[in-house]
Amino acid sequence: MSVLLYDTTLRDGTQSEDISFTVEDKIHVAKLLDEFGIHYIEGGWPGSNPKDIEFFRSIKQHNLKNARISAFGATRRAKLTCDDDPSIQALLESEAPVACIFGKTWDFHVTTALQIELHQNLEIIEDTLAYLKKHVDQVFYDAEHFFDGYKANPDYALQTLQAAKRGGAEYIVLCDTNGGTLPFELGAIIEEVKKQIDTPLGIHCHNDSELAVANSLTAVKHGITQVQGVINGFGERCGNANLISIIPNLKLKMGIDCISDEQLRKLYHVSHSIRELANMAEWKNQPYTGKSAFAHKGGIHVSAILKNPDTYEHIAPEIIGNQRRVLVSDLSGRSNIQYKIEEMGLDIDINDPSVQELVNTIKELENQGYAYEGAEASMELLLQKSRGLVPDYFKLRGYRVIDERREQDKEPISEATVRVEAPNGDTYHTAGLGNGPVDALNTALRKALEQFYPVLNEITLIDYKVRILNTTVGTKAKTRVLIESTDGKTRWTTVGVHNDIIRASYLALVDSIRYKLYKENI
Known part of the structure; x- marks a missing residue:
């Protein structure tokens, strides 16, 4: 038996109230998931926001080794055809090879949320899937609220699955959207579904009863062959099924080779890297990958x-x-x-x-x-510096940062001055303005260093994250800063930690510069 892994960190995971990925973050996450061996990566809902549209445009420039990109969307609106529905057309414009469409399974939702007749909903499901089937490589159907719908009206819930089958869905994914189904209920319902539906089945669970992982594994035990989930269990309300727990349980406890042994060894790295990119606090007791797990x-x-x-x-x-x-x-x-x-x-x-x-x-x-899980460049510098392979490119002789508001209705002015000593002993004293004190410091530092390292003008800072590490001491708290940089060819992330946020930022900035010089063999 084999199981396909469908990751929805970039869509369902971002519905967590504390997570907001940039497009660059989403590309980084997708590449991590691809190397990890995930089979399908749901990039977002292209009809819902510009950020997801930009992701689908950008990801096409990256050659993924293992994963296929999926675009998420809803069945067409009742009063529109697929040709006229903007959301359906946005799915096609994303050029994603896979489309995953959700539709209403619970009669309560059909009559209350959509306010249409039950038979209309069946027509919409079949019509939408059949339309998309003509335009994309694969079409999956997420049967939203399936288990609640089945318990309320099993005949109608099964009719919606039959409509999806007629529409050509290659996988019908049974969703425990409210997260309230117990494992023994879920297993019994799946067995009833299998009697009437021969289309391959998937599972999509939420964690409102803290059973999302247990329900996903139960589903596999009952023959389901696609598991949808999120790295670290991120998601709306109580989160989604946690792939960081599901994957090792499938492979090590159930004997299902969903990823290779080599890829499994990346579990800790993937978990922590994506948590850092999401700027979420560490979960020390997380099963398998928490610092306290062993x-x-x-x-x-x-x-x-x-x-x-x-x-x-x-x-x-x-x-x-x-x-x-x-x-x-x-x-x-x-x-x-x-x-x-x-x-x-x-x-x-x-x-x-x-x-x-x-x-x-x-x-x-x-x-x-x-x-260092989210700051690989700083980690590599540490490794190579311990072997004497990272030169002392320059010495800081001092810096000063001023953030001044001169008039009540005017924006503050940030200015930084920097003194650095070059390898030949020459001292450079420069100043720079910026949008905030960190940007001003970066401007002044780069202005000084580019005089003897011109290659540094290739660097652009593309992301800046701040984490407060000990929140109980208020403004005295220690700060961790992550900075992502690019030279147009590669991207790298560096880290700095200090009680002074400017100092922490400086440390991360300097690592970014040193990493570029080190990679250029200067």
Whole structure:
């Protein structure tokens, strides 16, 4: 048996009240998911907002290895034909090879939300799918509120699935949209569906009863072969089925090779990278990929773990890219560094003494608030600097940042001055204005450095994220800054941490500059 993984982080996941991806974020997430081995990536709803339209335009410029891009949308409106419906036409204009259409399954929604006759809804479902089938490679049908609809009116719920089948849906996805179905109910209903529907079935669960993962696995146990979900369980209300838990459970507990062993080792990296891009706080106790998922502190546990990890671990953490942490003796670290070295394709001997020194350095930096899963460029600089391969490109001799509002109704003016020393000993003193203090500091710093490193004029800063790490101390809180940069050919992300947000920003800016110079072999 095989199972197809359908990720909707970029659509359903963004409905979480705390998440707002930029187009660049969405491209980054899609590339991570593709390398991870996800089969389908739902990029968004092209008829709903300009950002999703831009994503579908931009993603075509990237060659994905494993995944197909899917566009999400609704069945046509009752008073329009598919040719006249703007949302349907937006799906076609996205040029996504896959379309996933949701329609009403619960009679209550048909008569109350759509306010149309039940037979009209059946016609709309069939007509929409048949129309799209002529224009895209694959069409999937999300049967919204299916389990609630089935429990209220099983005959009508099954009629909507039959309409989807007649329309040519290649997968009919049963949705627990309100997240209130129990696993034993879900399994029994799926068995009834299979008696009347021979189209391949998928599952889409929400987590309002904290059963989305359990229901998804139950569905697979009952023969469903497409699982929809979101990385880290992001989503509206209580979230969606968490693929970070579903995937290892399918592969390691149920023996279903939905991704390869090599791809499974990226689970931790994918989970943390996307959490950082979403600017969401760390979930230390997240199953499989949380920092505490394989952390051991109790004396009896630690004693047993040191003899045989199987005593208190349900899997080996290395299988999914995590690591064991024995808190009382602070043992661990090298395996995680080794994974990052291999992932980056660097020629570094794990037995090199500098690597162990680096492990200790990273532990100390992580205690200070640094996080490298979303800042691969800073991580690579650390690795190579420990081996003496990153030159001292310049020295900071000082900087000053002024943010001044001169008139009540005028915008503030941000100005920065910087003094840096070049490798030849020359000192450069420059000033710059910007849209805010960080932009002014970046302008002044670049103005100084470009005088002896002209290649830096290729860099553009495209994203800037701030995370408050210890919220209980108010304005004294420590800040983590993530900066994403590009030179038009590649993108890279760097990190800085400090109690002073300007200093944290400076550290991330400097890493971005050093990474560019290092990659240029200067």
